[in-house]
Amino acid sequence: MDQSHIRNFCIIAHIDHGKSTLADRIIEKTGLLTSREMQEQVLDNMDLERERGITIKSQAVRTIYKAKNGEEYTFNLIDTPGHVDFNYEVSRSLAACDGAILVVDAAQGIEAQTLANVYLALDHDLDVFPVINKIDLPSAEPDRVINEIEDVIGIEAMDAPKISAKMGIGIDDVLEAVVSKIPAPSGDANKPLKALIFDSIYDSYKGVIVFFRMMDGKVSRGTKVRMMATGATAEVVEVGTFGAGQFIPCEELSAGMVGYLTASIKNVRDTMVGDTITDDERPCDEALPGYKKVQSMVFCGMYPADGAKYPDLRDALEKLQLNDASLNYEPETSIALGFGFRCGFLGLLHLEIIQERLEREYNLDLVTTAPSVVYKVYKTNGEVIDLTNPTNLPDPSEIEHMEEPIVSAEIMVTKDFVGPIMDLCQTRRGRYLSMEYIEETRALLKYELPLNEIIYDFFDALKSRSKGYASFDYELKGYEQSKLVKLDILVNKEEVDALSFIVHADSAYERGRKMCEKLKDEIPRHLFEIPIQAAVGGKVIARETVKAMRKDVLAKCYGGDITRKKKLLEKQKEGKKRMRQIGNVEIPQKAFMSVLKLSDD
Amino acid sequence: MEIYVHIPFCEKKCNYCDFLSGPADPMVRQMYVNALCAEIAQRSKDIGKGEKITTVYFGGGTPSVLENVQIGVIMAALREHFNISKDAEITIEVNPKSARDKLQFLNGLGFNRLSIGMQSVHRSELELLGRIHSFEEFDECFIDARDAGFTNISVDVMTAIPGQTEQMLSATLDKVLSYSPEHISAYSLTIERGTPFYEQFGDIEGPVVGEENERKLYWLTVDKLKAKGYKHYEISNFAKPGFESRHNTGYWNRVHYLGLGLGASSCLPAPEGDERSRNTTSLEAYLGNPLTKEESNVLTRQEMIEETMYLGLRMMDGVDTDAFERQFGVTVRSLYADVIDDLAAQGLVYEGGSSLSLTDLGIDYGNHVFAQFLS
Numbered sequence: 001m002d003q004s005h006i007r008n009f010c011i012i013a014h015i016d017h018g019k020s021t022l023a024d025r026i027i028e029k030t031g032l033l034t035s036r037e038m039q040e041q042v043l044d045n046m047d048l049e050r051e052r053g054i055t056i057k058s059q060a061v062r063t064i065y066k067a068k069n070g071e072e073y074t075f076n077l078i079d080t081p082g083h084v085d086f087n088y089e090v091s092r093s094l095a096a097c098d099g100a101i102l103v104v105d106a107a108q109g110i111e112a113q114t115l116a117n118v119y120l121a122l123d124h125d126l127d128v129f130p131v132i133n134k135i136d137l138p139s140a141e142p143d144r145v146i147n148e149i150e151d152v153i154g155i156e157a158m159d160a161p162k163i164s165a166k167m168g169i170g171i172d173d174v175l176e177a178v179v180s181k182i183p184a185p186s187g188d189a190n191k192p193l194k195a196l197i198f199d200s201i202y203d204s205y206k207g208v209i210v211f212f213r214m215m216d217g218k219v220s221r222g223t224k225v226r227m228m229a230t231g232a233t234a235e236v237v238e239v240g241t242f243g244a245g246q247f248i249p250c251e252e253l254s255a256g257m258v259g260y261l262t263a264s265i266k267n268v269r270d271t272m273v274g275d276t277i278t279d280d281e282r283p284c285d286e287a288l289p290g291y292k293k294v295q296s297m298v299f300c301g302m303y304p305a306d307g308a309k310y311p312d313l314r315d316a317l318e319k320l321q322l323n324d325a326s327l328n329y330e331p332e333t334s335i336a337l338g339f340g341f342r343c344g345f346l347g348l349l350h351l352e353i354i355q356e357r358l359e360r361e362y363n364l365d366l367v368t369t370a371p372s373v374v375y376k377v378y379k380t381n382g383e384v385i386d387l388t389n390p391t392n393l394p395d396p397s398e399i400e401h402m403e404e405p406i407v408s409a410e411i412m413v414t415k416d417f418v419g420p421i422m423d424l425c426q427t428r429r430g431r432y433l434s435m436e437y438i439e440e441t442r443a444l445l446k447y448e449l450p451l452n453e454i455i456y457d458f459f460d461a462l463k464s465r466s467k468g469y470a471s472f473d474y475e476l477k478g479y480e481q482s483k484l485v486k487l488d489i490l491v492n493k494e495e496v497d498a499l500s501f502i503v504h505a506d507s508a509y510e511r512g513r514k515m516c517e518k519l520k521d522e523i524p525r526h527l528f529e530i531p532i533q534a535a536v537g538g539k540v541i542a543r544e545t546v547k548a549m550r551k552d553v554l555a556k557c558y559g560g561d562i563t564r565k566k567k568l569l570e571k572q573k574e575g576k577k578r579m580r581q582i583g584n585v586e587i588p589q590k591a592f593m594s595v596l597k598l599s600d601d
Numbered sequence: 602m603e604i605y606v607h608i609p610f611c612e613k614k615c616n617y618c619d620f621l622s623g624p625a626d627p628m629v630r631q632m633y634v635n636a637l638c639a640e641i642a643q644r645s646k647d648i649g650k651g652e653k654i655t656t657v658y659f660g661g662g663t664p665s666v667l668e669n670v671q672i673g674v675i676m677a678a679l680r681e682h683f684n685i686s687k688d689a690e691i692t693i694e695v696n697p698k699s700a701r702d703k704l705q706f707l708n709g710l711g712f713n714r715l716s717i718g719m720q721s722v723h724r725s726e727l728e729l730l731g732r733i734h735s736f737e738e739f740d741e742c743f744i745d746a747r748d749a750g751f752t753n754i755s756v757d758v759m760t761a762i763p764g765q766t767e768q769m770l771s772a773t774l775d776k777v778l779s780y781s782p783e784h785i786s787a788y789s790l791t792i793e794r795g796t797p798f799y800e801q802f803g804d805i806e807g808p809v810v811g812e813e814n815e816r817k818l819y820w821l822t823v824d825k826l827k828a829k830g831y832k833h834y835e836i837s838n839f840a841k842p843g844f845e846s847r848h849n850t851g852y853w854n855r856v857h858y859l860g861l862g863l864g865a866s867s868c869l870p871a872p873e874g875d876e877r878s879r880n881t882t883s884l885e886a887y888l889g890n891p892l893t894k895e896e897s898n899v900l901t902r903q904e905m906i907e908e909t910m911y912l913g914l915r916m917m918d919g920v921d922t923d924a925f926e927r928q929f930g931v932t933v934r935s936l937y938a939d940v941i942d943d944l945a946a947q948g949l950v951y952e953g954g955s956s957l958s959l960t961d962l963g964i965d966y967g968n969h970v971f972a973q974f975l976s
Binding site: 527549551553554555556557559560562566568572 | 788789791812815836849852853864865868879896898907908911915962964965966969972973975
């Protein structure tokens, strides 16, 4: 295939601006599938993704487009995840492209993720052309949005296609623009093999299927490939390109193409996103830039509700990890919860997705503990610990100081809500950096925030304080020293290790109080009174009490009472919750995630 | 099958009473008796003479406010249209004040069980409750009832009356016991919406005397009556051996019953499951057409199972798990193992060889236990 007729591109957009719908239309219009075969949102083939409307894993599809000039072009549309948790994956997908379609909602205009993604694309030297979507909406203001794009991002937008992906309006213009505005790949097929991995999945028959973009050289069955970062080598069994939802084997892939290979690789950890594939016998000089080892940002404990299911949970995690190199886990034990795993995730969304998949696909009943970031503990003996489980915090006397991860955050908000959002950042220990008005009515706020202040409910708080108008993006900046303490929770005088969490000393009292209040609501009444206490270093700083269950029995229940009294009893009956026995107290499983709901409002 | 007859009249409504009842003039009472007889004639057609009636219960209100002849007419209608068993238990509720001169007549009509609403021996408590009678009148009534030939008499006592001390309740119980009634019902006062007490004590959670106090008075009653040889056979009911109320026990064992009169409830066999229904609660509607229904609901198998559990648990002998299995074709355990284990671990229920019953602690938390058997 002649490289000049290949277009490798992606679609970037803020969440809900219509990325997936446009992708569907492009696939539909290029004739790969008939309308009848089109499932809605072909690219997102995991159920979960469909429900949440977010793309979790990067995927690609190859379609054939017959342009108005009569020539046939191969389009490789590479889908990218749309959440800050998956920033690194996004950057690798972008690196596999030569250009990007920027989708902007004609009513909402530019949002924080729009900007973040555009800058990311420009960083990767992609040619970006904008598309104004949702012009069918009554509130659409395409001209305003075009001006905004030119003013704020500084890219040409005057001739941006005005489309409605949902209604199928203007799709042809988009396809022509892909041909004319996105450059053809420029690799050299005669150079040694050099290809960029942007994703990989595990298939129980074929082993790992590696998704990659050919930069230079060729690859075919029999090529002995080497992953330059992990050092893994394997002999290629099959290469091919992506249909919509299926793999189409071919003889050979060469520079500029996008495709997959299988090579009886057993573990996705050998084929990490961002790694460079080369020919083991004729390697390229140097790997492609940008490879990073995936680091878990958020950790939590996951325990089977039924202790006997521990092996099932282990098997399930093992299987999920085959497909998800960013999921980490190792066994741990909790006094309260028994045997389980400390699991590491890219972010809270990633955590929630894994949790849901474990519960749904593997039918596991889980108890999940409060998420924690990774703290650095500098001990007086010179040792430095990466603390992922609050329970493992050494005795305060052994701690020299602690550091916590800090992120740089960009928040875009309409000017009416600047005040409330600044308040929010302030209460979350944010450090104000700057504010600029990107247009008359909208401001871009820059803050540095401790990661542990934003992993819980920051996004929700942001939405509620801005009536949904704020958008948000962040990246890890580094570690900073901080005054941190471990907050312990005692239920009926017994410390529940799984409820402990690390908190800044200044907010310990406030968090402890809220935690007690929350648990008071979560824990049902027992036959006895249950004190709930929050303590720091053995000192109780807050207390609530779950009152004992009321002694109550219907004195009379005769013929005329039966129907009426049943209604009364039904009211009394609380929904049967999943409980965990701690000492002689039953704690609902969801209480272990209570710390997530300590909202400020 | 059992029959319940509702007489919605009394001389004066008591301060705690939320039953469908009230004073009415003689003409309305007569119209009611006519309507009731019409209902008896009509509804008996669905039942037929083949069905043996094991118990009849006249409740209210105060059935004894009716004239002798009116009660006689109703009784005659029942006997004409239903096959009332020779050894049927036939009960009538009476007020000590209005019953005296009717007792002989009632006994002659076939009533063989009397339920006397005494409530308390203390004038102050009777006044607070809004009762129209005195203890002296109860005394006369009880003696007259024995003289009239009643050998099965039940006395109502009320506990947890505002201001009631253990001494006061003890005095009441001692007095009642001195008459040696066959049966005693002891009810903890509950404040119901729409009663004068509700206005007075407001919408409080729990008993007026306080939760712990109410339980103390309850257990004082249980201990005292048991010590005197009464069997504690249901949460609020006590009887000398063999004198348990057959009619009421039928409710807790889910025996079918036909309710006649204003607002009376029925539980009758229907093709898919038992049907619970209630007559209209509007006196005007009832007088216009005594077949007017207010609500009716065919129970699912699940609902019948739930009722069997929470009604059965009211009895101290508990749910007969063998009978349960015979009726539903599954064991109680197969449906409720988790619930039972959980409750047993907390000491709230006791599992016998063929029964499941409340423990003493379980009685105190009865509603919580009952609720666990609802889905």
